[in-house]
Amino acid sequence: MNMSRTRRERLVVIGGDAAGMSAASQARRLKGPDELEIVAFERGHFTSYSACGIPYWVGGDVTDRDRLIARTPEEHRARDIDLRLRTEVTELDLDGQRVRARDVDTGEESWTSYDKLVIATGARPIRPDMPGADAAGVHGVQTLDDGQALLDTLEGTRGRRAVVVGAGYIGVEMAEALINRGYDVTVVNRGSEPMSTLDPDMGCLVHEAMEGLGITMVNDAEVTKILTGDGGTSLLERSRELGGSRVRGVVTQDREFPADVVVLGIGVRPETALAKAAGLPLGPHGGLLTDRSMRVRGHENIWAGGDCVEVLDLVSGQDRHIPLGTHANKHGQVIGTNIGGGYATFPGVVGTAVSKVCDLEIARTGLREKDAHRVGLRFESVTIESTSRAGYYPNASPMTVKMLAEHRTGRLLGVQIVGREGAGKRVDIAAVALTAGMTAEQMTTLDLGYAPPFSPVWDPVLVAARKAAAQVRGTLSRG
Amino acid sequence: MNMSRTRRERLVVIGGDAAGMSAASQARRLKGPDELEIVAFERGHFTSYSACGIPYWVGGDVTDRDRLIARTPEEHRARDIDLRLRTEVTELDLDGQRVRARDVDTGEESWTSYDKLVIATGARPIRPDMPGADAAGVHGVQTLDDGQALLDTLEGTRGRRAVVVGAGYIGVEMAEALINRGYDVTVVNRGSEPMSTLDPDMGCLVHEAMEGLGITMVNDAEVTKILTGDGGTSLLERSRELGGSRVRGVVTQDREFPADVVVLGIGVRPETALAKAAGLPLGPHGGLLTDRSMRVRGHENIWAGGDCVEVLDLVSGQDRHIPLGTHANKHGQVIGTNIGGGYATFPGVVGTAVSKVCDLEIARTGLREKDAHRVGLRFESVTIESTSRAGYYPNASPMTVKMLAEHRTGRLLGVQIVGREGAGKRVDIAAVALTAGMTAEQMTTLDLGYAPPFSPVWDPVLVAARKAAAQVRGTLSRG
Numbered sequence: 001m002n003m004s005r006t007r008r009e010r011l012v013v014i015g016g017d018a019a020g021m022s023a024a025s026q027a028r029r030l031k032g033p034d035e036l037e038i039v040a041f042e043r044g045h046f047t048s049y050s051a052c053g054i055p056y057w058v059g060g061d062v063t064d065r066d067r068l069i070a071r072t073p074e075e076h077r078a079r080d081i082d083l084r085l086r087t088e089v090t091e092l093d094l095d096g097q098r099v100r101a102r103d104v105d106t107g108e109e110s111w112t113s114y115d116k117l118v119i120a121t122g123a124r125p126i127r128p129d130m131p132g133a134d135a136a137g138v139h140g141v142q143t144l145d146d147g148q149a150l151l152d153t154l155e156g157t158r159g160r161r162a163v164v165v166g167a168g169y170i171g172v173e174m175a176e177a178l179i180n181r182g183y184d185v186t187v188v189n190r191g192s193e194p195m196s197t198l199d200p201d202m203g204c205l206v207h208e209a210m211e212g213l214g215i216t217m218v219n220d221a222e223v224t225k226i227l228t229g230d231g232g233t234s235l236l237e238r239s240r241e242l243g244g245s246r247v248r249g250v251v252t253q254d255r256e257f258p259a260d261v262v263v264l265g266i267g268v269r270p271e272t273a274l275a276k277a278a279g280l281p282l283g284p285h286g287g288l289l290t291d292r293s294m295r296v297r298g299h300e301n302i303w304a305g306g307d308c309v310e311v312l313d314l315v316s317g318q319d320r321h322i323p324l325g326t327h328a329n330k331h332g333q334v335i336g337t338n339i340g341g342g343y344a345t346f347p348g349v350v351g352t353a354v355s356k357v358c359d360l361e362i363a364r365t366g367l368r369e370k371d372a373h374r375v376g377l378r379f380e381s382v383t384i385e386s387t388s389r390a391g392y393y394p395n396a397s398p399m400t401v402k403m404l405a406e407h408r409t410g411r412l413l414g415v416q417i418v419g420r421e422g423a424g425k426r427v428d429i430a431a432v433a434l435t436a437g438m439t440a441e442q443m444t445t446l447d448l449g450y451a452p453p454f455s456p457v458w459d460p461v462l463v464a465a466r467k468a469a470a471q472v473r474g475t476l477s478r479g
Numbered sequence: 480m481n482m483s484r485t486r487r488e489r490l491v492v493i494g495g496d497a498a499g500m501s502a503a504s505q506a507r508r509l510k511g512p513d514e515l516e517i518v519a520f521e522r523g524h525f526t527s528y529s530a531c532g533i534p535y536w537v538g539g540d541v542t543d544r545d546r547l548i549a550r551t552p553e554e555h556r557a558r559d560i561d562l563r564l565r566t567e568v569t570e571l572d573l574d575g576q577r578v579r580a581r582d583v584d585t586g587e588e589s590w591t592s593y594d595k596l597v598i599a600t601g602a603r604p605i606r607p608d609m610p611g612a613d614a615a616g617v618h619g620v621q622t623l624d625d626g627q628a629l630l631d632t633l634e635g636t637r638g639r640r641a642v643v644v645g646a647g648y649i650g651v652e653m654a655e656a657l658i659n660r661g662y663d664v665t666v667v668n669r670g671s672e673p674m675s676t677l678d679p680d681m682g683c684l685v686h687e688a689m690e691g692l693g694i695t696m697v698n699d700a701e702v703t704k705i706l707t708g709d710g711g712t713s714l715l716e717r718s719r720e721l722g723g724s725r726v727r728g729v730v731t732q733d734r735e736f737p738a739d740v741v742v743l744g745i746g747v748r749p750e751t752a753l754a755k756a757a758g759l760p761l762g763p764h765g766g767l768l769t770d771r772s773m774r775v776r777g778h779e780n781i782w783a784g785g786d787c788v789e790v791l792d793l794v795s796g797q798d799r800h801i802p803l804g805t806h807a808n809k810h811g812q813v814i815g816t817n818i819g820g821g822y823a824t825f826p827g828v829v830g831t832a833v834s835k836v837c838d839l840e841i842a843r844t845g846l847r848e849k850d851a852h853r854v855g856l857r858f859e860s861v862t863i864e865s866t867s868r869a870g871y872y873p874n875a876s877p878m879t880v881k882m883l884a885e886h887r888t889g890r891l892l893g894v895q896i897v898g899r900e901g902a903g904k905r906v907d908i909a910a911v912a913l914t915a916g917m918t919a920e921q922m923t924t925l926d927l928g929y930a931p932p933f934s935p936v937w938d939p940v941l942v943a944a945r946k947a948a949a950q951v952r953g954t955l956s957r958g
Contacts, residue, residue, distance in 0.1 A: 018936070053871055053931050067871035070936075169930075325936050326929035333945075347924055354928035363928055392532055392546035425901065425934070428908045428927045435925060436915030445826055446914060448907045449833035449842055450805035451648075452532050455904070457497070457549075457804050 009036055011339060012099055012114035014089045014274070016042025017049060018325050019306025020120030021071065022332020023339065024081050030340025033080040039112055040081055041101050043088040046144045047073050052325045054147040055170070058154070059177030068144065092117075092278035094299070116301050116339055119275055119288060120332070123268035123307035123323045128165070132226030137247035138262045141170060150263065159260025160184055163250050165223050167194035169355045171265030172206070175215050176357050178263070186216040186257050188223055188250060190266075197353060198416050199368050201383070202402055205418040209360040218252070225251040226262060268323050270308045283310040285321035292345040294335045303339065305331025305346075312348035315366045315413060315434055316375045322349060350434040351414075354424040361424035365431045366414025367404060378407035380471040386460035388422035390452035399423045403430075403440065403464040410439035410472040415461070422454070429461045440468035488515050490818060491578055491593035493568045493753070495521025496528060496622075497804050498785025499599030500550065501811020502818065503560050509819025512559040518591055519560055520580050522567040525623045526552050531804045533626040534649070537633070538656030547623065571596075571757035573778070595780050595818055598754055598767060599811070602747035602786035602802045607644070611705030616726035617741045620649060629742065638739025639663055642729050644702050646673035648834045650744030651685070654694050655836050657742070665695040665736050667702055667729060669745075676832060677895050678847050680862070681881055684897040688839040697731070704730040705741060747802050749787045762789040764800035771824040773814045782818065784810025784825075791827035794845045794892060794913055795854045801828060829913040830893075833903040840903035844910045845893025846883060857886035859950040865939035867901035869931035878902045882909075882919065882943040889918035889951040894940070901933070908940045919947035 011027060013020045024038050040047075048071040056062045066072075076083045084101065090109065091100040098113040125140035127133050137157070139150040162178040164171045167189035178185045187194065187210070193203030194210060194217060210217050227249040249258040270287035272280075281289045281297050287310035289297045294309075296302040306328035310319040330346055337344035352365040372379045381404050389396040399419030406413055415430035417423050433443055443465035450457060458466070490506060492499045503517050519526075527550040535541045545551075555562045563580065569588065570579040577592040604619035606612050616636070618629040641657040643650045646668035657664045666673065666689070672682030673689060673696060689696050706728040728737040749766035751759075760768045760776050766789035768776045773788075775781040785807035789798040809825055816823035831844040851858045860883050868875040878898030885892055894909035896902050912922055922944035929936060937945070 050869060050871070050931065050936065052929075052936075053869060056872060056931055061873050062871050064871075324929065326927070326938075329936050330924060345924075349926045352926045352928050354930045354933050356930060356932045361933075365926070365928070390529060390532060392529070392541050392543075393535060394540050422904065424930075424932075425904065425928055426907070428905075428925075428938075429911055431926050431928065432908055432911035432915065432917075435921075436911065436917065438911075438915065442914075445809055445824075446907075447828045447831045447844070447910050448805070449831050449844075449904055449910065450531070450803065451833045451835060451903075452529065452535055453835045454833050454840075457529065457531075457808050459805075459907075 008034065009115040010113065011036055011038045011116045011118065012112060013038065013040040013118040013120060014099065015120035015122055015306070016040055016044070016047040016083065016085070017051070017120070017122060017306070018328035019332040019335070020118060021048040021076060022329050023118045023120065023303065023305065023335035024076070025071070025079065026333050026336025027339040028079050028081060030337065030342060038081045040076070040083045041087045041089050041099070042083065042085050043104060044143055044145045045085060047071060047076055047083065049144050050325060051142060051144070054141050054144070055173035055177045057147055058141070058150055058174065059180040061180070065144065065148065089274060092274055094278050117303070118335055118339070119296070119302065119304040119308060120306045121271040121274060121308045124271045125264055125268050126266050127264060128223060128266065130223070130225055132228045132247065135226060135228040135245045135247045137260065138226060138264065140264045141174060142268060153261055154181060157260050161259050162186070162261045162263065163188060163257050163259040164263045164265055165250065166264065166266035167191065167217070168196060168265060168267060169353065172210070172355060172357050174263045174265055175210065176213070179213060179215060186218060188218045188221045188252060188257065190220070190222050192219055194219070195362060197364055197368070198362070198418075199402065202400065202416045202418055205400060206357065206360065206362055210357060213358050218257070221252040221255070223250050223252055227251060227256070268307065270310075270321055272308050275304070275308070283319045285310055285319070287321045289319070292347065293338050294331050294346055295338070303335040305335050311346070314348040314350050316371060318375060320349070320351070322351065324353065350431050352427060352431040354427060356424065359420050361417070361419055361421065363417040363424045363427035364415070365427050366412065366434050368414060368416070369404065372404060372413055377413060379404045379413050380407060380468055382464060382467040382471055384460065384464045384467055386463050387456055388419060389454060390456050393452040395421070397421060399460050401460045401464040403468045405440040405468040405472055407472070410441050410469060412438055412440055412443065415464070426459070426461055440465045440472060444469050487513065488594040489592065490515055490517045490595045490597065491591060492517065492519040492597040492599060493578065494599035494601055494785070495519055495523070495526040495562065495564070496530070496599070496601060496785070497807035498811040498814070499597060500527040500555060501808050502597045502599065502782065502784065502814035503555070504550070504558065505812050505815025506818040507558050507560060509816065509821060517560045519555070519562045520566045520568050520578070521562065521564050522583060523622055523624045524564060526550060526555055526562065528623050529804060530621060530623070533620050533623070534652035534656045536626055537620070537629055537653065538659040540659070544623065544627065568753060571753050573757050596782070597814055597818070598775070598781065598783040598787060599785045600750040600753060600787045603750045604743055604747050605745050606743060607702060607705075607745065609702070609704055611707045611726065614705060614707040614724045614726045616739065617705060617743065619743045620653060621747060632740055633660065636739050640738050641665070641740050641742065642667060642736050642738035643742045643744055644729065645743065645745035646670065646696070647675060647744060647746060648832065651689070651834060651836050653742045653744055654689065655692070658692055658694060665697060667697045667700045667731060667736065669699070669701050671698055673698070674841060676843055676847070677841070678881065681879065681895045681897055684879060685836065685839065685841055689836060692837050697736075700731040700734070702729050702731055706730060706735070747786065749800055751787050754783070754787070762798045764789055764798070766800045768798070771826065772817050773810050773825055774817070782814040784814050790825070793827040793829050795850060797854060799828070799830070801830065803832065829910050831906060831910040833906060835903065838899050840896070840898055840900065842896040842903045842906035843894070844906050845891065845913050847893060847895070848883065851883060851892055856892060858883045858892050859886060859947055861943060861946040861950055863939065863942045863946055865942050866935055867898060868933060869935050872931040874900070876900060878939050880939045880943040882947045884919040884947040884951055886951070889920050889948060891917055891919055891922065894943070905938070905940055919944045919951060923948055
């Protein structure tokens with residue numbers, strides 16, 4: 001037995017969702033309460049929930065909100081984590097190793113000291129800086145509280161017109177959710193095609209599919225104003241009840257779209273005001289900068305993870321801000337392991353993402369054309385059409401695969417896939433190949449699973465790799 | 480213009496399915512008929528068909544046989560390939576650089592000389608060496624001709640009892656096909672569980688699912704005799720019409736199973752009698768041995784590919800016989816490229832395979848426990864349960880993932896997956912990771928596609944990798 005007891009350390013965690021509570025849980029797994037005290041502050045009502053699930057809850061695919069919660073406050077507390085809900089951290093005092101927290105309901109404030117600190121403050125939805133952006137009926141969908149507020153609005157609204165601002169993952173998923181609830185949905189999108197995480201030629205396929213679902217897609221349109229007040233007949237009474245400032249439409253540079261509800265899906269920014277005020281290092285996208293162990297750069301006893309940090313893009317070599325639950329969970333795991341005395345690192349990402357609009361599956365990994373240009377990479381780009389299963393097998397559905405490979409070296413740079421069932425997760429093949437630094441030529445002989453219900457004899461990713469490899473060779477022989 | 484015309488070379492291809500005709504087509508793409516004459520011999524009636532599709536044709540999922548044919552004889556001939564159907568090559572004369580071929584219908588024989596030769600003779604189903612194995616109603620399902628013969632039997636048979644001998648991919652798929660056609664199906668299997676390409680603990684999951692479908696699974700049973708004659712009442716008249724030798728059941732060491740039709744799915748062997756007679760090098764599994772360019776070892780002008788060759792298993796470092804259309808196509812592509820004056824290699828396989836029994840998806844890649852033992856690798860083995868989608872998302876279905884990682888190094892050795900929709904093709908993640916030589920620890924941070932309809936926030940493969948990595952570390956710390 002070790003008789004020389006060291007002082008019990010205190011870990012303070014700011015943020016009670018994926019990264020923060022994964023870190024707390026993993027640290028607790030490795031160190032018991034006699035070694036490590038854990039205090040976690042969460043501004044909202046919930047912990048460890050799947051923000052990515054909110055569109056499916058709003059859309060009705062998930063009927064019970066609590067199913068989005070992986071671990072409740074009570075479960076965390078049962079594992080000796082001192083969780084303080086509805087408590088917002090308002091200041092970091094790095095020299096004093098303490099944080100000031102405010103009870104959201106009572107306004108009471110107090111300081112809590114720490115030996116180790118985890119910052120997992122997440123991201124906040126971008127709210128357009130324009131009149132009406134705060135009107136009733138205008139909703140972000142970043143937190144479970146946001147989702148609940150939107151559902152309350154939908155249940156209390158008589159009109160059936162919804163405008164979604166933004167056509168990224170959240171915008172597109174929310175458009176489907178609202179269509180599923182019987183709304184007339186218009187998506188107002190600043191870009192030339194929806195899903196700007198794809199190249200426009202692939203986004204175009206998403207555009208067509210969305211219109212096929214009855215969603216009105218308005219591209220190249222910037223929202224300049226959100227209309228409020230009692231102008232909408234159907235909302236007349238309600239807006240009077242609410243005192244007037246209720247959404248009734250959005251205005252773009254050249255048109256007006258009536259709306260009974262507006263959902264903002266124009267992206268999020270790292271929530272790093274606290275960190276910034278404390279002088280912690282932020283990257284070009286406003287996210288905290290960490291080392292490979294998820295320690296905040298230059299700060300021995302502070303870690304950060306989840307939507308408030310920037311991550312290394314292994315393909316471009318640059319830092320990016322990618323708010324995604326799967327990364328947040330990995331960060332939390334790495335942080336908790338390191339705080340618990342183990343060793344773990346997060347090497348970076350390759351930028352994989354999948355999404356679904358009704359039966360359309362949309363996936364991407366690595367660099368788009370404009371990313372490659374931006375970081376000075378020349379590339380060959382190919383697009384192929386194939387099917388999800390052997391052509392003769394029932395329900396074989398078309399799939400489009402775009403592949404970028406570096407000029408001369410042939411190194412895989414990115415893959416985008418749009419198709420139906422079986423399309424989305426095929427991007428994982430490319431995600432692993434990117435991580436391993438494979439060339440398109442090497443990919444042509446990958447031993448991928450083949451049987452008629454699963455794939456043509458040449459998997460669509462292999463077909464794309466063959467074409468990309470041929471183009472790289474062709475280029476080589478030309479110069 | 481190059482005025483010094485070289486003599487036009489002749490390429491002879493033996494075998495008109497995937498490997499042979501892919502080689503012929505690719506060679507033709509690179510060299511026109513003025514440079515290269517191509518003669519292809521095929522014993523059967525068909526070319527370039529999907530043998531893997533036969534179970535789905537028999538089962539009724541694919542209604543039109545011709546849909547299994549990727550390219551018809553006429554299409555090949557239109558591309559200046561002199562295709563000779565129903566013509567069997569009976570002898571190779573390596574010194575004379577010629578092959579002797581026999582017209583199957585007329586019996587006429589003639590010699591054809593070659594400059595370059597491709598051997599793509601495929602595989603033949605193992606027929607048990609026992610009485611009754613050649614009786615009417617006993618069928619292999621290796622070729623389209625075999626499939627047609629089986630369908631003819633099914634249509635002409637009054638009874639509804641089918642016995643499938645063997646529980647590998649073909650056996651399991653044929654069991655489903657026959658269930659779909661309304662047969663009472665019994666699968667007689669020599670092994671302790673079906674799907675011996677999996678470890679028995681995973682095969683057990685397949686066993687349960689098959690019984691759930693109403694298939695009677697008989698394990699640890701060796702067929703010793705096939706019963707024929709007029710013993711079965713229902714077959715009485717028919718067997719008299721046919722002259723008696725018609726199947727009426729199979730006998731194992733301790734039981735008897737009545738059968739109106741018997742399907743042999745006990746595997747295939749490389750069809751290399753010709754090659755053996757000519758003294759070409761064969762491996763331990765009876766397949767031709769080639770180099771990386773698919774050239775038969777020691778023979779400058781002879782290539783071989785498809786089900787008649789052995790392939791290098793990149794994980795074990797040993798040669799294996801893996802008859803699978805996807806490899807055959809790749810071999811053909813490599814051979815055709817090299818004969819056409821290009822450069823291509825086939826580096827080997829990692830042993831990926833997927834299969835489906837009704838809605839059960841079965842996948843494997845790399846080594847099983849017994850493979851690892853056989854090649855002297857010590858390993859950690861973990862099995863996890865997860866789901867195909869986020870747990871709260873509709874139709875999330877359970878999935879079992881087993882992972883083997885090498886002791887100490889943590890290098891991934893193999894993955895087996897059994898589950899429902901979305902399980903099978905997940906094995907591709909492991910197939911690429913195996914090819915890249917990744918460790919389980921490296922896999923824990925793979926940036927795989929995540930969204931609730933596609934995956935839990937930790938993909939099942941990542942969950943397995945985390946557990947395997949932890950076990951490797953634990954082992955390390957113990958010694």
